[in-house]
Amino acid sequence: MKLSTRHLLGIKDLTKEDISLILSTAEQFKEVLQRPVKKVPSLRDVTIVNLFYENSTRTRMSFELAERRLSADTLNFTASSSSAAKGETLLDTVNNILSMKVDMVVMRHSASGAPHFLSKHIPAAIINAGDGINEHPTQALLDAFSMREKTGRLEGLKVAIIGDIMHSRVALSNIYLLGKMGAEVTVAGPPTLIPKYISESFGIRVEYNVKKALQWCDVANVLRIQLERQNQPLFSSLREYNIAYGINRRLLESLGKEIVIMHPGPINRGVELDSDVADGPFSIILNQVENGVAVRMAALYLLANRGN
Amino acid sequence: MNILLRKVLIAYPGSVFNNSVKDILVSGGVIKSIDDAVDAQDADVIDIPGLVVSPGWVDIFSHFADPGLEYRETLETGAAAAAAGGFTTVFAIPNTAPAIQSKTQAEYVVQKSKSLPVNIYPLGAVTKNLEGKELAEMYDMHASGAVAFSDGTQPVQSAGLLLKALQYVKAFDGVVVQVPMDKSIGQYGLINEGVVSTRLGLPGIPAMAEELIVARDIKLARYAESKIHFTGVSTAKSMEYIKRAKDAGLQVTCSVTPYHLYFCDEDMVSYDTNLKVTPPLRSKADREALKDAVLNGWVDCVASHHIPHNWDSKVCEFEYAKHGMIGLQTAYAVLQTAIPQLNAAQVVNLLCTNASKIFNLPTPGFAEGEAAALTLFNPAGQTRLTKENNKSKSANSPFFDQTLTGEVVGIINRNGLYRN
Numbered sequence: 001m002k003l004s005t006r007h008l009l010g011i012k013d014l015t016k017e018d019i020s021l022i023l024s025t026a027e028q029f030k031e032v033l034q035r036p037v038k039k040v041p042s043l044r045d046v047t048i049v050n051l052f053y054e055n056s057t058r059t060r061m062s063f064e065l066a067e068r069r070l071s072a073d074t075l076n077f078t079a080s081s082s083s084a085a086k087g088e089t090l091l092d093t094v095n096n097i098l099s100m101k102v103d104m105v106v107m108r109h110s111a112s113g114a115p116h117f118l119s120k121h122i123p124a125a126i127i128n129a130g131d132g133i134n135e136h137p138t139q140a141l142l143d144a145f146s147m148r149e150k151t152g153r154l155e156g157l158k159v160a161i162i163g164d165i166m167h168s169r170v171a172l173s174n175i176y177l178l179g180k181m182g183a184e185v186t187v188a189g190p191p192t193l194i195p196k197y198i199s200e201s202f203g204i205r206v207e208y209n210v211k212k213a214l215q216w217c218d219v220a221n222v223l224r225i226q227l228e229r230q231n232q233p234l235f236s237s238l239r240e241y242n243i244a245y246g247i248n249r250r251l252l253e254s255l256g257k258e259i260v261i262m263h264p265g266p267i268n269r270g271v272e273l274d275s276d277v278a279d280g281p282f283s284i285i286l287n288q289v290e291n292g293v294a295v296r297m298a299a300l301y302l303l304a305n306r307g308n
Numbered sequence: 309m310n311i312l313l314r315k316v317l318i319a320y321p322g323s324v325f326n327n328s329v330k331d332i333l334v335s336g337g338v339i340k341s342i343d344d345a346v347d348a349q350d351a352d353v354i355d356i357p358g359l360v361v362s363p364g365w366v367d368i369f370s371h372f373a374d375p376g377l378e379y380r381e382t383l384e385t386g387a388a389a390a391a392a393g394g395f396t397t398v399f400a401i402p403n404t405a406p407a408i409q410s411k412t413q414a415e416y417v418v419q420k421s422k423s424l425p426v427n428i429y430p431l432g433a434v435t436k437n438l439e440g441k442e443l444a445e446m447y448d449m450h451a452s453g454a455v456a457f458s459d460g461t462q463p464v465q466s467a468g469l470l471l472k473a474l475q476y477v478k479a480f481d482g483v484v485v486q487v488p489m490d491k492s493i494g495q496y497g498l499i500n501e502g503v504v505s506t507r508l509g510l511p512g513i514p515a516m517a518e519e520l521i522v523a524r525d526i527k528l529a530r531y532a533e534s535k536i537h538f539t540g541v542s543t544a545k546s547m548e549y550i551k552r553a554k555d556a557g558l559q560v561t562c563s564v565t566p567y568h569l570y571f572c573d574e575d576m577v578s579y580d581t582n583l584k585v586t587p588p589l590r591s592k593a594d595r596e597a598l599k600d601a602v603l604n605g606w607v608d609c610v611a612s613h614h615i616p617h618n619w620d621s622k623v624c625e626f627e628y629a630k631h632g633m634i635g636l637q638t639a640y641a642v643l644q645t646a647i648p649q650l651n652a653a654q655v656v657n658l659l660c661t662n663a664s665k666i667f668n669l670p671t672p673g674f675a676e677g678e679a680a681a682l683t684l685f686n687p688a689g690q691t692r693l694t695k696e697n698n699k700s701k702s703a704n705s706p707f708f709d710q711t712l713t714g715e716v717v718g719i720i721n722r723n724g725l726y727r728n
Contacts, residue, residue, distance in 0.1 A: 012507070090625060111627035112498075112509045113579035120578075121623075132627065134509025172509050196514075201506040 003302050007119050007126040010135035011176035019180060023145050025298035026291070033069070033294055043072035046304050049097050051107040052129070053079040053090070053114070058265050058289060059129050059139070063106050066296035075102065090114065091121055098124055104304065107131075125303045133167050139264050140173035142295040144181065146288045147219050150260050155182035160213040163223035163245065163272050164193045166234075170223060170264045175202050188213035189223075189245055192234040210245050214252070219260040222247055222272050238271050248274040252282065260284055310335045310351035311725050313684070318342075319362040319652040321661050323674040326653075332361065334680045337723030341676055352725060356717060358688045362656040363671060364396025364681035364721055366663040368563060369485070369539050370614040370636060371460070372398075372428065375416065376405025381616040381701045383417065386636070387424035388699040389614070391726040393636040394659070394683040394716035396426050397669065399485075401460035402433040409433035409444040411452040418453035425719065425726045429455035431485060434473045438462045443473060450480045455667055456537070458485035461586065461615070461631070465491055467524055474532035483535040483667060488521040488546060489587060498627060500588040504573040510626070513588050515543040522546040526553045526560055537666060539563040539611050542587040544597030551606045561666050563611035564598050566635060566642035571595070571706075581622045581629035582706040585613070599647050603654075608662040612639040616702030634700045638707045641691035644714030652687060659683075682720040689715025697728075 003018050011019070032040055048067050052060055060076075067074045077097070094105065104125045107115050112132030119126050130136040148154050159178055165171045165187045178185050179202060186205040187194060199206050207213040214220055225241065235241050247261070261273075261283045269275050278285060313332040318325045331346035332339065340348075372386035373379075381389075383400075390398045400417055402408035408417065408430045421428035432454030433444040446457050457477060463486050464470045473484055494513035499505050501512025522538060526549060529536040541547060541562050553560040567585065572595040576583050583589055601607050615632025622629050635642070640659065644650060650658075660683075664671040672679040691712045693705060718727035 089620060091623065109625065111625035112511075113626040116579045117581075117625050132509065133511065169509060195506050195512075196501065197503050197506045197512075201503045 002305070006303075007115070008137050008299055008303060009115050009119060009126065009128045011137045011140050011173045011180070012135065014180070016180050019141070019144070019177060022141055022295065022298050022302060023148065025302060026141070026145055026295040029297040029301070030291065030294035039069050039071060041071045042301055042306050043067070043070040043304055046104060047073040047075065047102045048104045048106060048300070049075040049077060049102045051077045051094070051105060053107070053109040054130070056108055056129070058292070059108065062289070062292040063129060063296050066293050066300060069293070070297055070300060072300070090118065094118060094122055098122055104300070127299060127303065130169050132169065133172070134169050135173045135176070136169040137173050138292070138296050138299055139170050140177040141299065142288055142292040143174055143221060143262060143264070144177050145291045145295050146262065146284055147260070149287070149291070150284055151218060154178070157183040157219060158186070158217045159183050159219045159221060160186045160188055160217035161221045161223065162188045162210060162213060162247070164226050165189055165198065165223070166193045166195050167226035168223045174221060175204060179203070186213050186216060190235050190241070210247065211251060211254070214247070214255055214259060217259055219262060220247070221262045224264065224266060225268055225271055238268075242271050246270075246272055246274060247277050249276040249280065252277060258282060262288060265289070309723060309725070310348055311720060312346060312348050312351040312353045313359070313361060314353055314355035316359045316361045316684070317652065318674070319360050319656045320674045321653055321656060325674060334720055337680055339674070339676055339678050339680050354684065354717070356686060358686050359717060360652050360685050360687065362652070362683050362685070363660050363674065364719060365394050365659040365683045366397040366669065367395045367612045367614070367636060367639065368399045368609055368663050368667070369431075369611040370398050370400060371403060371616060371632070372400045373404060373616060375413070379618055383420050383424060383428060385699060385701040386614070387421065387426045387428060389634070389636040391425040391719050392697070392699045392716065392728055393612070393639050394685055394719060395636060396681045396683065396719050396721040397429065398426055398636070399429050399431050399455055401431050401458060403438065403460040403462065407433045407438045408449075408454070409436055409438070411445070411448045414449045414452040414454045425721055425724055427721075429453060431456055431458045431460065433457070434459045434464055434484060435469065440465050440469060443469070443476060446473070446477060446482065447479065450482060455669070456483040456485050461487065463487045463489050463521070467528060470525065471528045471532055474528055474534035474536065478532070478534050481668065483537050485537045485539055486521070486525055487540045487586065488518045488525065488538050490517045490520045493517040493520070497588075498584065499576055500573040500590045502573060502591055504576060508577065508579070515545060515590060515594070518543055518587050519545045519549065522549045526550070526558065529560055530558055535559040537561045537563065540565055540568070540587050540613055542568050542590045542598070543594045547597055547601045547606060551601070554606065561608040561662075563609040564602065564607050565613040566610055566639050566646065567613075567633065569595065569599055569602065569646035570642050579626045580706060581624070581626055582633050582704050584626065584629050584631055585633060586631040602647060602658065603649070607658065608666060610639065610643050610658045612636045614700075616700055617704045618702060622704045632704070634702055634705050637699060638691060638693050638705065638712065640685060640716055641712035641714040642707065644687060645712045648713065680720045684717040684719065686715045686717055689717070691715050
């Protein structure tokens with residue numbers, strides 16, 4: 001089987017079958033990662049550049065590891081220590097790299113639509129590793145993989161996405177993916193951090209009371225407060241955010257039921273999640289990180305046209 | 309130079325010849341005769357079935373980027389694009405470097421354009437350096453040829469300052485031109501806020517950011533008993549406010565751009581940077597309301613909002629792309645294509661007569677002995693903007709290689725025939 005798209009720019013462009021294919025391929029790679037030799041030769045003739053125009057730890061390492069475990073050659077680029085800092089344009093940088101015979105581009109960029117722009121100008125396959133406040137498709141795929149692994153299903157699953165919805169590409173990709181796979185979504189957080197048209201755009205629920213959202217859901221995907229992406233004050237203080245929207249052990253215990261806690265990282269401990277929740281028994285945060293490698297291997301493998 | 313127009317339909321509201329088909333002889337830049345059959349030897353004969361002649365068109369909001377930003381446009385290339393678009397008069401916005409904010413800069417534009425095919429009038433800055441802090445020398449600029457006043461693409465934000473400007477220009481019956489935009493709302497927005505922006509993950513600019521300024525500035529104009537002209541009006545509500553102000557007898561007028569009548573935010577799904585404009589492309593419902601407003605006569609003018617940008621300001625990430633598109637050459641065809649039922653008289657009012665009245669332009673009459681400033685167009689013709697026929701120095705237009713309805717054949721102005 002093959003994906004219906006040449007690039008992975010966003011979940012928006014994927015079909016339900018594409019998503020299922022990536023998730024089932026990821027299962028196979030997860031099995032590979034349990035072996036003593038965690039490596040397959042699938043992409044040994046492929047060169048991949050990781051272009052990071054924005055800081056990243058988890059995603060960059062996860063992609064790099066996924067590429068190496070598929071035996072691809074990898075090249076790393078970080079904007080702050082490169083020609084981009086000298087004012088070279090994105091298109092020039094990428095064309096220069098591609099002229100060195102690179103086959104695939106993994107890109108993170110602070111501008112929404114940057115990988116879409118690139119896809120109109122270069123022949124290489126592109127994987128979006130996060131663009132502005134738009135999408136972060138591999139994160140949504142690994143979130144879905146982890147949810148399904150933990151609860152056994154996606155269809156009919158009730159997922160609350162909590163926190164800074166407005167500045168979160170994780171939220172948007174999750175909303176697209178969960179909608180396509182038949183899960184139900186509620187977004188919750190302060191009204192200043194929830195886009196006005198989100199309900200109308202996706203047919204999802206909006207809740208300003210975190211406790212109510214938690215009572216409703218099976219899974220809570222708690223987002224990071226994107227302080228670096230807020231150009232103007234959208235809530236009064238981190239302290240007040242924690243009081244009103246933060247999730248702590250006491251709140252979870254008051255629900256009278258067990259829910260799964262997820263977070264895409266990096267966590268602002270004591271802001272959106274207290275440590276006793278992040279490290280607690282309901283948290284699958286580290287499983288998400290582990291699954292990330294398998295999911296990214298699947299995406300790379302399928303986009304390199306190695307599916308059969 | 310003798311030019312003979314054979315069997316042309318005259319669309320000249322207010323003239324006795326309006327709606328009649330005549331031969332017209334122009335000689336030495338002057339209309340020599342208008343008659344059923346005119347004969348002239350050694351004249352350039354233009355004989356095109358369906359050809360319409362009207363008074364020369366006026367564009368009230370174009371960026372010629374000269375002085376200072378000549379890599380984007382110059383008065384020469386801008387004038388060539390205007391002539392090809394059927395315009396004999398263009399108002400150049402003051403967003404140059406330095407801004408058109410004193411007598412010297414106003415005179416530069418006026419003097420330099422004297423040898424060009426179209427008349428270029430500067431829109432003088434309302435505030436010094438377009439900073440929105442102190443009034444610029446509008447009286448002096450007016451005396452030096454500034455036709456009206458505007459901070460162009462950086463509209464005045466302070467209500468107090470705009471009120472002073474509106475009062476100040478009354479001394480010489482001036483008009484303030486405002487692109488309605490409250491920059492504190494949707495400050496970081498990139499496209500219209502709505503379902504489309506949410507789905508594309510782009511920060512939005514609410515329609516309200518425009519409507520607040522329209523409502524506010526109408527109140528200011530009422531208080532000052534002065535003239536304000538809104539240009540680039542993009543939302544249904546803004547139009548509603550403007551219509552109400554007109555009904556109340558206020559001196560409020562407005563323009564829309566051709567592209568707001570043609571596109572809407574749903575056209576942005578591929579992150580086309582040429583569609584990144586200010587005010588942004590709004591919803592389909594807004595676009596339809598604007599078209600109705602044009603047909604109902606609530607819109608006074610169609611303004612090209614010709615904003616040239618060099619290649620790398622548009623071939624880049626959407627967020628970093630600059631706002632605006634070029635539009636002089638395609639203005640008429642886009643308008644005619646967006647609203648096919650517009651008749652020649654309506655087109656001429658939108659592109660010429662209304663602007664002449666609002667801005668007190670010295671428009672010549674249409675009679676034998678008058679100077680010829682004419683636009684020749686063919687509503688049944690077609691326009692196709694290509695790399696080869698584009699006259700602007702920039703190429704930031706979504707209309708390249710599109711076939712549009714309506715064709716500008718040329719202009720006659722300043723003793724010259726400029727034919728496409």
